[in-house]
Amino acid sequence: MTFGPEELGQSAHELAALLKHLRKSAELPGERLARRCNMSQSKISRIENGRVRPSLVDVERILRALDAPHTLVAEAMALARIANTGWQDSRNLRRKGLDKKQSELAGLENSSTDLRYFLLSMITGLLSTPEYIRASLAHISGDHSATVARKVQRQEVLYDTSKRFFFLLTEQAARSPLVPRQAMAVQIDRLASLTHLPNVRLGVLPMETRLPGNPLNTFTVYDERIATAELSAGVMVFRDPRDVRGYLNEFMAYEELALFDESARGKLRDWAAAFRA
Numbered sequence: 001m002t003f004g005p006e007e008l009g010q011s012a013h014e015l016a017a018l019l020k021h022l023r024k025s026a027e028l029p030g031e032r033l034a035r036r037c038n039m040s041q042s043k044i045s046r047i048e049n050g051r052v053r054p055s056l057v058d059v060e061r062i063l064r065a066l067d068a069p070h071t072l073v074a075e076a077m078a079l080a081r082i083a084n085t086g087w088q089d090s091r092n093l094r095r096k097g098l099d100k101k102q103s104e105l106a107g108l109e110n111s112s113t114d115l116r117y118f119l120l121s122m123i124t125g126l127l128s129t130p131e132y133i134r135a136s137l138a139h140i141s142g143d144h145s146a147t148v149a150r151k152v153q154r155q156e157v158l159y160d161t162s163k164r165f166f167f168l169l170t171e172q173a174a175r176s177p178l179v180p181r182q183a184m185a186v187q188i189d190r191l192a193s194l195t196h197l198p199n200v201r202l203g204v205l206p207m208e209t210r211l212p213g214n215p216l217n218t219f220t221v222y223d224e225r226i227a228t229a230e231l232s233a234g235v236m237v238f239r240d241p242r243d244v245r246g247y248l249n250e251f252m253a254y255e256e257l258a259l260f261d262e263s264a265r266g267k268l269r270d271w272a273a274a275f276r277a
Helices: 012-025 029-035 043-046 056-066 070-083 090-096 098-110 130-136 145-159 171-175 181-194 242-255 259-277
Strands: 083-088 114-119 164-170 200-205 218-223 225-229 236-237
Touching: 012 043, 012 056, 012 070, 029 043, 043 056, 056 070, 056 242, 070 083, 083 090, 083 225, 090 098, 090 218, 098 145, 114 242, 130 145, 130 181, 164 171, 164 242, 171 181, 171 200, 171 259, 181 200, 200 259, 218 242, 225 242, 236 242
Parallel strands: 114 164, 164 200
Antiparallel strands: 083 236, 114 218, 218 225, 225 236
């Protein structure tokens, strides 16, 4: 199935209307459908009224219970896939203000307990020095002082011990010289220092590590609720549990090969020393 970015995340109401139409066509009361699907009647009602976005599994259960026609099953599943996938266009994000994106990310971080970051090509803002953050925004015109301040402020969440953070950085992400050599050494020192936080697990994947498959994107997984994948043109947002599980499995495959604790700190010391040499 293919669809344009403008369709992503816009089809929840169409899906709700279609499911409601199918139930009424089957002359099946909501409470009977709920029993067939092993769901609560209130959940069925919220789905049909567009107040709850059903997962693909939810939609499959409802369609089976309704014995829906094959053509409408395909339509409903396509709408469910679109409704559970979002697209955030980089140009629109810049037009609205990058500091607003920081508030959105802070909200995700505050509402999550386990956060996993796979960093393919550069260091994320939560781990960055102010100089590195400014350099990461240098290609975008405008005054970014508010965005830099918001990114630095977001780093306070790392010290919330009710949360657990998992970071995996490739050597390319850790060593790409975004700032001058001495500043890069300081940035890598910061990565090493953060490995001592009790709720932060930071691993590195040296260049010689043979990774399974071929990682294509930086991505983040918030609990088992949401996964985001960064592209040059924007960010894809996945909410369907099977999509999120796919990213979790990918993360865990890389995690098994990463260096942690003193092994990671030793590698980071070597990389920082190379920049200072």
